[in-house]
Amino acid sequence: MKKYSYALLVVLLISVVTSCKKSFLDRVPSDYIGETEVFGNIDNAEGFLNNIYSAIPSWNYGTGNSYVTSAMTDESKQRWANGAVLFNTGAWNPSNFSPLGDDWTNAYAKIRACNLFLANFEKIPEDPNVPNRKARLRGEALMLRAFYHFVLFRGWGKIPIMDKPLSPATDGDAVFLKRSEYAEVVAFIERDLNVAMQNLPAKHDPGLWGRATKTICQAIKSRLDLYYASTFFNPNSDASKWQKAAAASKEALDAALAEGYSLEPKFPDAFLKYANTECIWGRNIGTGTVSGIDQVMQPLGYSGWNNCGPIQDFVDDFEMKNGIPIKSAGSGWDPKHPYKNRDPRFYATVLYPGATWKNRKINIYANDKDNAEQPGTNYWWRKYMTEGLNLSNNSGGVTKSFAIFRTAELMLNYAEAQNEVAGADANVYNAINPIRRRAGMPDIPAGLTKEEMREVIRHERRIELAFEGHRFWDVRRWKIAEVVDNRPVYGVNYTISASNATDTTFTYFEAQKRVFDKTKHYLMPIPQSEIDKLNGKNPDFKQTEGW
Known part of the structure; x- marks a missing residue:
């Protein structure tokens, strides 16, 4: 993104941070130099808009960060005792819900900023040197407002829609909005996206990588409509919602391909290569020196912190290279050599006992430096890790991309929706098989039923999109x-025979018990502090059902 006045951005940032103790509806950048100065200059206005991007997702921050959500589902287990532990053990509640509780307040803070920008849009002068720049900025604000509403919709379902910069100081009790129905929220998001697309280019030059585009808007619609058609939001299996999702995903995929987005030839390049051809919308992780994700995730014996390790069930879900699940007849899986001949994506996603990493094998037997009696799973993230990075002196790092949307997701979105509409037709196979071929895996067997293909698609999403904030x-x-x-999640230990160093025995241990209450855990609670501030003003503003 283009850089603007450092002083201005610092003031804007301070204003957002210092307002974080206020209600989500009052989270207003109010301490900046003044609306006239900000919106009377297009560079300053764009600088204001830049700050709204700061809460888009990444691996460890932003709305819905991937490593925390990975540790709160059947991908990973977090080693540190923090909010994910409360979540997994069922001990979370509206008062202590920290892992995603900030998404509520952060998303509304950014929506409030979008509304302030849009309310002052007419004051912004045109740029005589850059045609359509002002219109593009309006499109960006609308897309960001839509995206942050989507973040809230997927987590809280029925949410207050904010389409103007309300403030308790000037609007009184009018700011205390009711929670809108699913259909209203989805329709609002789609309206914003449709208008945004009229003002945005399909793709930017590299210098504006990461900014809103028409193609990103289409990708958001693809995911939004897919979610809205799915069982939780569509319990009566309304076929029209699946038809709409299939159409939106096909439109998004076709548009992305037309703009030159494609599958990277090598699977690891989709997440290790900066601004790659597969990444439709993303943000930097790492700066070319040291990357926080490497520090947090790499094994202890390599100067990493090993904070989040894949669980055994996830490891077991990687098929053999012949395309057969490991426990199925004819797979060729050997429990003495459990990591041999697996789906090649396994080796790009998981570091496992005995894997070679940085010119030596990872060992986890007792007292080894890679184990160090750590209460993890004895697996580590490989995805996003830079092998050439030396964490002890911060050398050898590279800049890489965290994909918020990438081509493979759009292909899987379309496959899922199309399968629900028409069954496992040629369109579904043509959307999935290129992803598997890229990985070096065989095509999906022909002749699958809709139900069989549904399970295949869910498996492919789990494997292909692992640790990206989807599962x-x-x-x-x-x-x-x-x-x-x-259900409990498991890790692995192994022992080496005293008489034969090549004879290893793998055993599996319970790493964590997990609890999920189907009466309330599908949606997130609104932070209790917000309920305390708002509920008394409007009886229609209620806590999430079950909480």
């Missing part, structure tokens, strides 16, 4: 979290 939401919209997130 937590997928199991909720499919309404299977009450099964997959309501």
Whole structure:
């Protein structure tokens, strides 16, 4: 993103941070230099808009960060005792809900800023040197407002829609809005996206990578409509919602391909290569020196912190290279060599006992430095990790991209929706098989039923999109979290024979018990502090059902 006045952005940032103790509806950047100065200059106005991007998702921050949500579903287990532990053990509530509780307040803070920008839009002068710049900025604000409403919709379902910059100081009790129905929220988001697309280019030059585009708007619609058609939001299986989702995903995929987005030839490049051809919308992780994700996730023996380790059930879900699940007849899986001949994506996603990493094998037997008696799973994230990075002296790092949307997701979105509309037709196979071929996996068997293909698609999403912030939401919209997130998760140990160093025995241990209450855990509670401030003003503003 283009850089603007450092002083201005600092003031804007301070204004947002210092307002964080206020109600979400009052989270207003009110301490900046003044609306006239900000919106009377297009550079300053764009600087104001830049700050609204700061809460888009990343691996460890933004709305719905991927490593925390990974540790709160059947992908990973977090080693540190923090909010994810409360979540997984069922001890979370509206007062202590920290892992995603900030999403509520952060998203509304950014929506408030979008509304302030849009309310002052007419004051912004045109740029005589850059045609359509002002219109583009309006499109960006609308897209961001839509995206943050989507973040709230997927987590809280029925939410207050904010389409103007209300403030308790000037609007009184009018700011205390009711929670709108699902259909109203979805329609509002789509309206914003439709108008935004009229003002945005399909794609930006590299210098504006990461800014809103028409193609990103289409990708948001694809995900929004897919969620809205899914079981949780569509319990009566309204076929028209699936038809709409299939059309939106096809439109988004076709548009992305037309703009030159594609599958990267090599699977790891989709998340290790900066601004790659697969990433439709993303943000930097790492600066070319040291990346926080490497520090947090790499094994202890490599100067990492090993905060979040994949769980055994996730590891077991990677098929053999021949395309057969490991426990199925004819797979060729050997429990003595459990990591041999697996789906190649496994080796790009998971570091496992005995894997070679930075020129030596990872060992987890007792007292080894990679184990160090750590209460993890004895697996580590490989995805996003830079092998050439030396964490002890911060050398060898690279800038890489965290994809918020990438081409593979749009292909899987379309496959899922189209399968629900028409069954496993050629369109579904043509959307999935290129993803598997890219990974070096065989095509999906022909002749699958709709139900069989549904399970294939869910498997592919779990494997292909692992650690990217999808699984937590997928199991909720499919309404299977009450099964997959309501059972213990396991890790691995192994022993080496005293008489034969090549003879190893793998054993599996319970790493964490998990609890999921289907009566309330599908949606998030509103932070209790917000209920305390707002509920008395409007009886229609209620806590999430079950909480």
